[in-house]
Amino acid sequence: xxxxxxxxxxxxxxxxxxxxxxxxxxxxxxxxxxxxxxxxxxxxxxxxxxxxxxxxxxxxxxxxxxxxxxxxxxxxxxxxxxxxxxxxxxxxxxxxxxxxxxxxxxxxxxxxxxxxxxxxxxxxxxxxxxxxxxxxxxxxxxxxxxxxxxxxxxxxxxxxxxxxxxxxxxxxxxxxxxxxxxxxxxxxxxxxxxxxxxxxxxxxxxxxxxxxxxxxxxxxxxxxxxxxxxxxxxxxxxxxxxxxxxxxxxxxxxxxxxxxxxxxxxxxxxxxxxxxxxxxxxxxxxxxxxxxxxxxxxxxxxxxxxxxxxxxxxxxxxxxxxxxxxxxxxxxxxxxxxxxxxxxxxxxxxxxxxxxxxxxxxxxxxxxxxxxxxxxxxxxxxxxxxxxxxx
Ligand code: NDP
Numbered sequence: 001x002x003x004x005x006x007x008x009x010x011x012x013x014x015x016x017x018x019x020x021x022x023x024x025x026x027x028x029x030x031x032x033x034x035x036x037x038x039x040x041x042x043x044x045x046x047x048x049x050x051x052x053x054x055x056x057x058x059x060x061x062x063x064x065x066x067x068x069x070x071x072x073x074x075x076x077x078x079x080x081x082x083x084x085x086x087x088x089x090x091x092x093x094x095x096x097x098x099x100x101x102x103x104x105x106x107x108x109x110x111x112x113x114x115x116x117x118x119x120x121x122x123x124x125x126x127x128x129x130x131x132x133x134x135x136x137x138x139x140x141x142x143x144x145x146x147x148x149x150x151x152x153x154x155x156x157x158x159x160x161x162x163x164x165x166x167x168x169x170x171x172x173x174x175x176x177x178x179x180x181x182x183x184x185x186x187x188x189x190x191x192x193x194x195x196x197x198x199x200x201x202x203x204x205x206x207x208x209x210x211x212x213x214x215x216x217x218x219x220x221x222x223x224x225x226x227x228x229x230x231x232x233x234x235x236x237x238x239x240x241x242x243x244x245x246x247x248x249x250x251x252x253x254x255x256x257x258x259x260x261x262x263x264x265x266x267x268x269x270x271x272x273x274x275x276x277x278x279x280x281x282x283x284x285x286x287x288x289x290x291x292x293x294x295x296x297x298x299x300x301x302x303x304x305x306x307x308x309x310x311x312x313x314x315x316x317x318x319x320x321x322x323x324x325x326x327x328x329x330x331x332x333x334x335x336x337x338x339x340x341x342x343x344x345x346x347x348x349x350x351x352x353x354x355x356x357x358x359x360x361x362x363x364x365x366x367x368x369x370x371x372x373x374x375x376x377x378x379x380x381x382x383x384x385x386x387x388x389x390x391x
Contacts, residue, residue, distance in 0.1 A: 050346040051116045053079035053101075053141070055108070055132050056124040057087055059214040060146075064314060065123060066095055068338035074346035075339075078116045081108050108132070112139035118349065119144055121173075121342075125223040126230065130155035137166040144345050146173050148234055149362025151225030153370060156363035163359060171345045171355040172362035176235060176312050177242060178340040180332035181319040185299070185306055188330075189243055193323060195303030197281055200243050202236035202297040204228075204312065205270075205288030208263050219263050227267030229253075229369055233287025235312045237365060239297040240275050240283035247364070247388060250276040252381040253372035258290050273372050274381075314338075364388045 052075050054061055069077040079101035082088040088102045103111060111117050120136035121144045122129050130150040133143045143163065149172045150156050163170040176182045189197055205228070209215050217223040218231060241247065253273040257264040269290045275283040288294075297311040304323035311317055314337075319330040348355040367388035374390070375382040383391040 048350075049074055049076040050118040050349060051076055051078035052119045052121055052144075052342070052346075053081060053103075053111060053114075053117045054121045054123060055081040055136075056122070056128075057082040057084065057091060058123060059212075061123040062091065064338055065121070066091065068336050068342065069095065071336045071339035072343050072346075073339075074350065075119070075342040079103065079111065079114065081105065081111075109135055109139055111136070111141065117141060119345065122146060125217040126225045127151050127223045130159050133159045133170065134162045137162040137168050137170075140166060140168065142169045142345070142349050144171050144173060144342065145359075145362070147362065147365075148225065148230045148369070149359065149366060151230075151366075153363065153366055156359065156366050160359040160363065169345070169349055169355060170359040171341075171348070172357050172359065173341055174238060174357040174361065175337040175341050176238060177357055178344065179312070179317060179337040180335060181308055181317040181330070182239075182242070182297075182311065184330055184332055185297070185308055185319055186242055186245075188306060188321065189299055189301070190245065193303070193321065194299060194301030194305055196279075197244055197299055197301045199281065199300040200240045200283040200298065201285070201300075202239040202283070202311070203286045203288075203294045204232035204235045204296075205286070205291040205294045206232065207292065208269075208289035210263060219265075219267060221266040224267055226369065226373065227264065227269060227271070228287035228289040229268065229271040229273070229372060231287070231289075233271050233273070233285065234365055234369065235295070236283075236285035236287060236297075237273075237275065237368060239308075239311065240277075240285060241365075243297070243299050244277050244279070244281050244283070246277040246279060246281065247386065248275045248368055248384050249278050250381050250383050251368060251372045251375055253376035255376045261290070263289065268376075271372065271376070273375075275368070 054065060057080060069075060077095050077097060080088045080092055080097055081103040083105055092102060120141045122132045123146050124132060126148055129145050133145050136143045150159060159170060224230060251273060253271055255268045256270045258269050270288040272286045295310045295312045297308040299306050307320045309318055315334060321328045321330055345355050371382045371384055371390055385391045
């Protein structure tokens, strides 16, 4: 039973976070034909903002997500789930969350009886995404889940299936796909401004800091699933996929760890990886936990190029275009990518349509990243089929 992992989560946090075994999910079921979506029992009144419950009050939730509800039009923060009651009680009044809407990991399933909550937003360490997604679906809620979607392909498949069985929607929080400069870059490439796209490069790096509690579980494989690739290399991979609009046919990865560095006993430091697409376009990508901050995406076509630098900051990203007309800095109106992605999901639920980045999108990235790890392990390129699985 999935709920039996609860004690572990609570105790792991009490010990300062990180460590401790994580329960495995049951093996995935055969895919089979799609299960038809259930009719909504209750239509949502027009103009109503959907109620969101945030699970996990860590660095990202507290500093980015909770404040972003203030800019949202269709989503309203109504509940918090945390292993730290004192923190939850401190945070709740700042956002108008009522005390009866505070849960911990043990009482989480009682959210099923709370009609104020429509959507559960999972912002936990990666290895806990699957468990809380499945439990939220069992409680009849829609799920918005942080990246990476989960640790294994099997977990992702279980999450997708649980959503279908519950007749509820699942979206992975790929904020860059809602960030105005990235959206504009995709538009410009699709409209042919830089000509046929042949090369994408993207690098995401930062220093992993053992003094930062948010980085402590990131060094533990059973909680993080992987190292810099899973955490930030996923932005490089996403960039290659959304700029080309294609799916990889081959990947090649190389891992380099700083020798004798205790941070990289369990997870990788640097991953240099190459992704080849059916059109012949190629992406040279990287992620790093031991270099100073970089969040850059570049696309090179036959007629020009574009640079996003920074590409995936929380704000103040920059898009520069170079074509035969010269160099142009593209100014975009700043708007919260967090509010945008949350509102997109609320609206998808209200309109009963597929969100832009559903579970299948998250699953595809996990499949590709697993192939990149395998390539690094075997020291040779790995071919992928149309679903992103090993050929
Ligand atoms: P933090 O460590 O800061 O927060 C994680 C929170 O999860 C903790 O504060 C704790 O909340 C809860 N938790 C429950 N069990 C555990 C456990 N065993 N160990 C540690 N924490 C536990 O991490 P982040 O906020 O940086 O990351 C959380 C998720 O968000 C990750 O999946 C990450 O990939 C994603 N993320 C996404 C970003 C984006 O830009 N889209 C940016 C940063 C992170 P509590 O005390 O309330 O119980």
